[in-house]
Amino acid sequence: MIPTVVWGTGNVGRLAIRAVAAHPALELAAVIVHHPDKVGLDAGRLGELGHDTGVVATDDVEAVLAARPRAVVYAATGDIRPDGALADITRAVRAGAVVVSPALYPLYDHRSAPPEFRDPVAAAVAEGGGSLFASGVDPGWGNDVLPLLLSGLGTRIDAIRCQEIFDYSTYDQPDSVRDLVGMGQPLDRLPMMLAPSVPTLVWGGQIRMMARALGVELDEIRETVDRRPLERTVTTRTMGVFEAGTQGAVRFEVQGIVDGEPRLVIEHVTRIHGSCAPDWPVPPDGGDGAHRVIIEGRPHIEVTVEAADEGGNRSAGGNATAVGRLVGAIDWLVEAPPGLYDALDVPLRPAVGRLARTGRKQP
Template sequence: MISTVVWGTGNVGRAAIRAVDAHPALKLAAVLVHNCDKVGRDAGELGGLQQGLGVTATDDIDAVLAAAPGAVVYAATGDIRPDEALDDIGRAIRAGAVVVTPALYPLYDQRNAPPEFRDPVLEAIADGGGSLFVSGVDPGWGNDVLPLLISGLGTTIDGIRCQEIFDYSTYEQEDSVRHLIGMGHGMDYEPLMLAPSVPTMVWGGQIRLMARALGVELDDIRETLERRALDATVTTRTMGEFEAGTQGAVRFEVQGIVGGEPRIVIEHVTRIHGSCAPDWPTPPDGGDGAHRVIIEGRPRIEVTVEATDEGENRSAGGNATAVGRLVGAIDWLVDAEPGLYDALDVPLRPAAGRLGRK
């Protein structure tokens, strides 16, 4: 079995602990945490499982990597600390580990990634013999393998639209929701995640990756943005109160322009409460979230995926499917040559050995 470390126990890390524990080819070897209050706690508790796993969380990075794990699921955030995340990941690769992570947006399309991200990873691979696969939590499969797979069912293709429709009211990452995305701030606040060029920095790699797979040249990548204020104050279970008049919903697109037209589009529709911007796209059953792919052409194809986890929490379900893509790739990566991989390299495979597994 492949000894596997989960590094970080937030929204992604919780799901990663469960995914590693359920995978028949993997063995959870260690859990790394930053919060000293989590040190010594059992991984099963941190992962939201009903039983202990006999693995206690530690903050001793050196000791964990010195044990030469076969794989690391790097679940710590890279949103506001990309340099630190890159350094952490490089350490794990130099230790010889296969690393899977959603933390480094520029490496979604690793072939066209900026040298300041790509070169250190390639150097770490050359030094230690590990590998890296980066895929998103938005989720990555919804903006690469799923639309590309479905496009193969069409006769003619006019365009591809990937939608994430998401209600943040059950999400547990308040700093990102309030400050990076701007929910609950005044409409004059300029959230970092919505600043010009930032959506392209985050999702442009997936646009380029899809264009590469489809064999088309992009003229440009463009952005659109709409914001809506809350009509009434709302209270969320995980993040408290959001006042009327503050930002309550955001809709933006990252558009891949082909022949002067937006042909490959990643669209995000996010709300802090379902009552805001009711005229924008919503999940088909009015739930917390959904991921939708629309292939315009002949025939027109529309596929909507809804996932729940941790009860009926669709935000956790989206994280869990994104983690499933990453964790499910580990044994393939271990068998492959050391290298830097993207979603077009790593196959999405059946869940062999996991049917009926608790």
Template sequence: MISAIVWGTGNVGRLSIRAVEAHPALKLTGVIVHDPAKAGRDAGDLAGLGRALGVTATTDIEAVLATGPQAVVYAASGDIRPDDALADINGAIRAGAVVVSPALYALYDQRNAPPEMRKAVLDAVAEGGGSLFVSGVDPGWGNDVLPLLVSGVAGTIDVIRCQEIFDYTTYDQPDSVRYLVGMGQPMDYEPPMLAATVPTMVWGGQIRLMARALGVDLDEIRETVDRLPLEDTVTTPSMGEFEKGTQGAVRFEVQGIVEGEPRIVIEHVTRIHASCAPEWPSPPDGDGAHRVIIEGEPRIEVTVEATDQEGNRAAGGNATAVGRLVGAIDWLVDAEPGLYDALDIPLRPAVGKLGGTRP
């Protein structure tokens, strides 16, 4: 069994504990938390499993890394603390651990990452013998390996489009929804996630990675953003009221331009209620879906709907993203130390998971 720790117990961290516990090749041996109020609690409690796992959370990073874990799932956020996240991850790599994480957007396409960041990681690899694989939670595989897999059965290809389409009516993340994305804010509010260059910072690496896999040169990466106000006040079960006239829907694209045309596109369509922007793409049913569309001959469309036990599609999508990361750990442990991306890590059958049993 591969000893693995989970660092961070927010939305991604809770799912990571569950994924490690479910993986037949992994054994959860530690959990690192930032909030002292979580210290001393059992990992099963923090993950909402309804049973104890016999692993107690701690704020003592050095003590956990000193136990020599073979793998670290770094689930702490890097959105507003990328330098701290990089330092944490490099510390784990120097301790000899394989690290998987969604925290560092710039490393989605590690070959084209900022040279100073790439050098810092490779120096840590050389010093400690660990490895790093970064993939997104939107989910990453929906914006890299899935469209590339589908492209392999296409005839001619005009455009590859990856869509995330979500209705946040039942979502319970008010800070992200109201302030990062701007739902319920006046139309003159400037949401941080939609500020110029931010979508490219987050998703540009996936555009570049797909271009590299497809053997095409990008002219540039462009962004488009559309926002629409609510026509009526709506009330959501978890986040309360969103007033008429405030932002109710967002649609943006990150476009990889090839020979002057958008050929590789990552598109997000987000609503606070199903009644918003009915003319925009909608999920087949429920509150969300991920979709890959190959425009060409033939036209190919693949829709993925992942749902958690409470029926939440956003959480289900996050769980598949975590599954991609955690599922790479045993491959990385057997591989040479290094810095890896989604094109390096194979998708493999889930050996030992069928029926929910562990060997």
């Protein structure tokens, strides 16, 4: 069994606890929390497992890493604290751990990452012998392994479009939704996530990975952004009131330009309420979220993934699939040499040992 730490117990961390507990090769060794109210709580409660695990949460990072865990799922946010997330992750890598995390977007493609992100991790790998695999934004596989797998089914590829379409009214992360993305903010205020070059910082690495895998040279990466106001005030279950006239929907693209045309595109269509921007793309079933890959060419291929968790919540489902990809890679990474890894390095493998054997319906 591989002793594994879950660091952070928010929207991603509670799913990570469940994923580690379900993996036959992993053993939950510790849970690190920041909020003092969570210290001492059993991991089973924090991960909503329905039973205690005997592992209680701690905020003593030094003690946890001193025990030399073999793996760490770093689930704390990096959206609004990238420097803090980088410091935490390098600390775990320097302690010799395999680290998997969605927190550091620039390291999704470490080959093109800015030196201020890549160099500290590379130094920690050299010093401590750990590893890092960063992936998971919307939800990682939707912009790398899935479109590349589907491209292999075509005879001619004209363009690849990866879409995330989501209604965030059920997403309980106000710092990201209100401040980073700008939902509920005046349209004359440009939120951080939509500022020029920021979408490329977050999603450009995945564009570059697709180009590298397909053997094409990028002319450049471009961005487009469109925003719409709410026509009426709405109240969400998790994040409260969003006023009429404020930003209610945003649509942007990160475009990989090949031979002067946008050939590799990552598109986001995000709403705070389904009534906003009804003419923009929606999930095929009309639900609150989906991930789509569209391969233009011969043949034309479209695949839609609708994942749900925690009572049918699709934002939780998207997070769960991202976590599943990361946690499912740990045992492979433990056997691999120390280093920085991306989604093209780490194979997507069958869920060996995780097929449920109880509670199945009889034929």
